[in-house]
Amino acid sequence: MTPCLPAMTKDILESISDGVFTVDKQWRISFFNRAAEEITGISREEALGKLCSEVFKSSMCESDCALRSTLSDETPIVNKPCFIIDAEGERIPISVSTAVLKDAEGRIIGGAETFRDLSEVEALRNALKGRSQAGDFISHSPVMRNLFELLPAIATSPSTVLIQGETGTGKELLARAIHDMSPRAEKPFIAVNCGALPDNLLESELFGYKKGAFTGAIQDKPGRFALADGGTLFLDEIGEISPALQVRLLRVLQEQVYEPLGAVKPETSSARIIVATYRDLMQMVASSEFRQDLYYRIHVVDLKLPPLRDRKEDIPLLVDQFIGNFNRLQKRSVQGVTPETLSLLMAHDWPGNVRELENTIERAFVLCSNDKIGPAHLPVEFGGKAVQTKSNEDISSVREVAEKQSIQAALKRNHYNRAATARELGIHKTTLYRKMKSLKIPFPQQNGRNRLI
CATH class of the missing domain: 3.30.450.20 (PAS domain)
Structure with a gap:
């Protein structure tokens, strides 16, 4: 029927x-x-x-x-x-x-x-997720919010990008995220560490060479510019290249042409260039270590990655990501870290930044035979640095520590101006005031306008 x-x-x-x-x-x-x-x-x-x-x-x-x-x-x-x-x-x-x-x-x-x-x-869920994740690069930190909001526009542009940040902050990961979000995503992403090769080898790596260009050159070899044609070429540690190579690189960026070693005519490249450095290029320009014209050529879009110590609220998120990755690679089922372990991780200054955190978690993962990583699985230098907590502390209290450290760092960056700090954190001034009071963050004697509060 x-x-x-x-x-x-x-x-x-x-x-x-x-x-x-x-x-x-x-x-x-x-x-x-x-x-x-x-x-x-x-x-x-x-x-x-x-x-x-x-x-x-x-x-x-x-x-x-x-x-x-x-x-x-x-x-x-x-x-x-x-x-x-x-x-x-x-x-x-x-x-x-x-x-x-x-x-x-x-x-x-x-x-x-x-x-x-x-x-x-x-679509809204993906948009919100996009604010905290770009490829494998993730963050919930307020100091990263502006950067994530800029990424879609940067990715669609062909302009050169300069990524600055300390060693281990994830500069290559951010460069890959920009490539993956761009119209060039189906083309190659080629990375070169300019500080890892001597000048003559780096030149041949970048531009390639022709057969007979030097002893041992028995056939043509394409350089990284050729391999990245149509895609993205990431030049890490750009501050390490010699003045002579800076001149050749400047010509490629200006005219999109280069000459392989031993070539009789120039070749073209449509690769999008992203460069990165941990050094202060402006200071290098002032001391004549880096060409000023090259600096302005690569300084079209400037992205600054903060060190991990300035965004410690990302540590729990990164720890979960690393453990998930290691579980997939090693076919294990480690459930996470104990609150005491997370407390120790939050108290560390991380001079090696995200790379140091990943290595620490990998070491702990290897040593862990339980469901969760404990303090005993961390390196010895982490001992005695734990935030003082009760034995029954849970994850939420550790996150309070992260929030407190985040607010304190933001206050310091904004010279203790509460209005500017609230804007950076994306909250109202009254919310910031309430959080400071509940987290027992002391109010400074002077605010950012140099008058008593």
């Missing part, structure tokens, strides 16, 4: 924004409302009479059909997440609710399902 809905019921179902369809006991669609047409891109005429699995191609159709479950035990399902494939082949996130259809005598004659398009919710 085909389910038949009263005319008034059909009118009501036509007016709502959720997709609604009904099936008979043979799983063929007997009703398909206007919203169902809009969400799926499939017309009512095309859907009616077809098997629902042919129309929706849902992630639940194969083994976990919500409507089938409802028809088997007559238990409704509410807002179960899944996705469907629309007429254009696009994946659409939805939530579904199901119910049994019965006739006047109470006999089951089919089922009904409503579904809600969650595309906007998913």
Whole structure:
């Protein structure tokens, strides 16, 4: 028997924004409302009479059909997440609710399902996630907020990018994130550490050479500029290159042409250039160690990565990420770190920044034979630096320590001006005041305007 809905019921179902369809006991669609047409891109005429699995191609159709479950035990399902494939082949996130259809005598004659398009919710979730993650580069720190907001625009631009930051802050990771977000993502990302090679080898690495250019050059070898053509070339430790090589690099950036060693004519490169350094290039320009014209050529977009000690609130997030990575690589199931361990990690200054943290977690991961990493798995230099906590301290109290350190660092950066600190942290002044009071952060005698508070 085909389910038949009263005319008034059909009118009501036509007016709502959720997709609604009904099936008979043979799983063929007997009703398909206007919203169902809009969400799926499939017309009512095309859907009616077809098997629902042919129309929706849902992630639940194969083994976990919500409507089938409802028809088997007559238990409704509410807002179960899944996705469907629309007429254009696009994946659409939805939530579904199901119910049994019965006739006047109470006999089951089919089922009904409503579904809600969650595309906007998913887009918002991804947008919010994008504020704290770009590729493998993650942060929840307020000092990183502006940087994450700039990344989409920077990624779509062909301009040269200069990334500055201490060793181990993740400069190459950020460069890869920019590449992966850019239209060049399908092209190569080539990285070169300019401080790891002597000048003559670095020149051949960058520009390549022709057969016979020197003894041992038995065939042509493409350089990194050629390999990165159309993609991104990342030059790490740009401050280490010699003045002579600076001149050649300047020509490539200005004219997008270079000459391989032994070549008789120049070659072109469309590689996007991202450079990085831990050194103060402006000071190097002042001392004539770095060419001023090259500095301004690479200083088109300037990104500064703060050291880990200035964004300690990221430590729990990074620890979880590293443990997850090591679990996948080594096929283990370490659940995380104990509160005491996290307390020790939060108290450390991390002169080696994120790289030092990753190495510390990897060492602890190897030594850990339990579900969680404990203080005994950390290097000996971490002993005695733990924040004083009770034995029953939980993760939330450790996060309070992170928040306190973050606020104190922001106050220092803003010369104890509470209004400027609140703006940087993205909170209201009164919220900052309340947090300072609850976290027992002392109020300075002077604010940023050099007058008594």
